[in-house]
Amino acid sequence: MSVSTSDLPANRPLVFDGHNDLALKLLLGKLTPDDIWTGTGTGHIDMAKARAGGFAGGFFAMFVPSAGGFDLSELVRASYDIPLPAPVPQAEALRQTRRAAEGLEALQEAGLLEICTSTAQIEALMGGPKWAAIMHLEGAEAIDPDFRVLEELYDRGLRSLGPVWSRPTDFGEGVPFRFPSDPDTGNGLTALGKELVRECNRKRIMIDLSHLNARGVEDVAAITDAPLVATHSNAWAECHHARNLTDRQLEMIAESDGMVGINFATAFLRPDGQMSADVSLDPLLRHFDHMVSILGEDRIGLGSDFDGAVVPTEMGDCAGLTALRTALRRHGVDEAMMEKLAWKNWMRVLRKTWGEAPSA
Incomplete structure (x- = not known):
């Protein structure tokens, strides 16, 4: 199909995004709330860029960095298998996670975002002066075996x-940064990991499959009563990276009426697996086509990985969401599908996961 793009706003429809690492930049001291207000930082997301690109909010990840950092420089080799950092002790992970939560709460205090616990809140904020934010935990190292910390974080909005x-935890194993490789790289969830899934089901906390290995995905699927969701993942058929989802996994997600957010990280987009920005948006469009062929139009969204990855130069940062809309329209995506991709599909799966009434 073809669509005319001449009269369509470049920064609309608004985007609700499946994953960003802005909180990590706050945690590491690379940004302040002031930087985000004024646009004086060097990150992918700030207020000026968000307005230009039509970024309305999304999942704001709390992530515990490894001691000594994690070197991704080898992701430009023809093949690689980067050693994973050691597990983070629960006490240290909890300290860092609380700091990350405080960072998001500071952004809320500063009037930059609102931590949301319902789709009604999210939809009311979209298009307004503040971002709609879901508090997301990327890696559950901070959670204790009795789930008291889960309760604490839930009360704060998780x-x-x-x-x-990707590090091993008490709950399971993640996929390594390995190319070429499929995601069948190790053991699945531990007994405690399976109980975590059950506890999240009881509390209606979304379980994210991104970073889980193949056996872990199978374990979640066997236990959960919620839709299967990968907030920021791509198609293994288009890029043979361990981080990407096989057709079987995409079929499982479709059967559960879940969804996937397309990741903009170039190592998971490019057929050569390289974390290099020197690439057009064409690989992203190929991942989009492949995933839609299995998931359908109602089960795909965006999961940028802004502020946590290298994205195509053609996009650059969240202001470059305009370039993505243009590319999608030229690719034949009509406005009804564009709205689903930009935000409506996320609202649909969140309503199901959080136990809300279907939209009228």
């Missing part, structure tokens, strides 16, 4: 959780 990043 409504989405990934059991692992």
